[in-house]
Amino acid sequence: MASVQLADGVLNYRLDGPEGAPVLVLSNSLGTDHTMWDPQLPAFAAHFRVLRYDTRGHGQSLVTEGPYSIEQLGRDVLALLDALKIERAHFCGLSMGGLIGQWLGIHAGERLNRLIVCNTAAKIGNDEVWNPRIDMVLRDREAAMVGLRDASIERWFTKAYAQANPDQAKRITDMLAGTSPDGYAANCGAVRDADFRGQLGEIKVPLLVISGSADAVTPPAGGRFIQEHVVGAEYAEFQAAHLSNVEVGAPFSRRVIDFLLAR
Template sequence: MNHLAFFTTGDGCRIAYRFDGPADKPVLVLSNSIGTTLNMWDMQIEALSQHFRVLRYDTRGHGGSSVTAGAYSFDRLGRDVIELLDALNISRAHFCGLSLGGMIGQWLGIYAPERIDHLILCNTSSFMGPAEQWDERIASVLQAKDMSETAEMFLSYWFPPHMLQAQSAIVDSIRAVLLSMDPQGFAGCYAAVRDMDMRRTVALIPRPTLVIAGQYDTVTLPSHSEWIAAHVPGAKLVILPAVHLSNIEYPAEFLSAMLECLLSPSKD
């Protein structure tokens, strides 16, 4: 199956997903950052699908998935993944998430570790306070006449100046996704980040964990990744010379770190 399919969660949200790779390989779930779609992983798919049945999905509020009203939570975003796995009869999978996806990955590692084999947490954080800044962002994105200001803000946070100035096709494609986003999708996910604090509970993650950080990331600082790696038992930390979307800026190095983690034996 190499096209979008859909399933509906218990609260009525339609989630878009797709598979790449042979059906007899171990499943690897990829979870996107805020403001992107499952296509943010395109540069890794050819190589990953040689080893895994890759399952990508659009986080609720993004891409082909429904935009549900109100504040989202990581309990809900994490349950979306569990319900997707249940619907597809997948009892256990590897999981890799970047930024918002990495926050979902932390929730899964804490609250549903029996469903996770290896866990990869990329350019992410366990806490991004204070809450007031997220309330301001929620109000701003909902009140804006369009997504242009939000799009340019995110691009400036996500990529180094040379990529922004080079009229990169990759940057242009991500800009197009940002411009097409429903503001409520942003607002709902902003609320989830606002209300998140997993700084203590990440220590409960029992799964083999790789943390990938961007040396020049100003969104989820390297110190945030260092915190996670220091508190998840046995976690390994890799720091790439990247800004925020490290899988796009340094695809080969990112892939190498992923495969080294995912192809190593798990604890059980």
Template sequence: MEQSTIQLKTRRGEFRAAVDGDATAPALILGNSLGTTLEMWEPQVAAFAGRFRLIRYDTRGHGGSPATPGPYSFDDLGQDVLAVLDALDVERAAFCGISMGGHTGLWLGIHAGRRFNAIAVCNSAARIGTEQAWRERAAMVRAGGAAGMRALADSAPGRWFSDGFAQTHPAVVQRAQGWIAGIAPEGYAACCEALAVSDLRGGLGRIATPTLLLAGALDPVTTVADAQAMQAGIPGARLAVVPASHLSNLEAPAAFDQAVLDFLASA
């Protein structure tokens, strides 16, 4: 898909972004998962930009956004979202994020809910993985550099896609592997360190913004049970389950789009 990306100057650095749709429409900003770029959202652009001013951006440490020295925190990643919105003169928006991006959405709901009309937290959890595992991964990619990122790319399909999808859609899998292989090792490691220490379970009850929790029925990383646990903690949160693994927007785009758009329309 052809797209025009911009280098957006913000108070927190220059972020690579793409803006589609009617400039006067309500804004929707999308947050990518660890090891991907804003291109991960290409299957959603046509459907989402038809209703929203659609904003995609590369998370700090990823793609064309700043790979500043780590460690990062979700205070950093959440403030980056607000800085992108401010640079585009967007006072209020809806937010949708996957995995690390979904965790950023939780942070925004807890700490900056007044800026958001609705938040979709997809394939995520209030606590993702263990501190030790994230620190080990960060150390591995720092030590291994580009070769370490390629090794991660080799192992990514088993975490990101169901076996059946990987076998029948090799081009999608290979493109996703290309994203992770191209991430700056320091940026990736610094985001791992943010995930290592972030536990938002205690703040879920403070989220007053309408929230969707979308899970993949086949996701081994952030499970349906993780989404149900968040739903129990967030007042009025909705739950949707789609037939996919971790990168559900790529594996089941029609079901993903329908769930998110239905939620945004009602919120």
């Protein structure tokens, strides 16, 4: 693993795939780290220089005082690209990573080649959803993170997948229990405050939206809303819950690759 120095700490990242290939940035969901993309790495690295990173407040990256904003997290991505001297890249983000992708598409489209946002929405939840969670995490700390981990299995995966793949489901949900309570709460604030419903028309880069038909966290209606408000955007839906990249695996990877390689 490697890191770049930001103004207020380090951002952890990893590069895989052939040097000189087009860069594909992968952005993790709330409560996970860059390894949530492990199922995609072999297929993606065959075509792209894959840049994975731990979003601020997650994994081995910096934890600073919150709440954060999606703009702040988007600017972290731009700082990472600048530090690595990457002028343009593809970007694929899931859930919170999809919010970061929307911000980049609206405000920094000149840095993007193509954009994929997965299992996300232009607005995710509201104060009534996020504020009690933030309060609980900051009050109960590690105990709250363990409780969130135990509750996340049924939100992140369909029952059939979790029962058939218990080790994989545990690997992913254990990331949540290991996330910094301060970092998690700060990122919850970023998701709470993000609302791109009135700005989606400003995204001009080629866009693919992916949803999970069984996703109760960000239902397909949110993904279709994004697709309908961005000219030329494509839409794909898989039988999956919230972490469709993990649950669907190879078909998810193929759909992303086909979109990125299209002319």
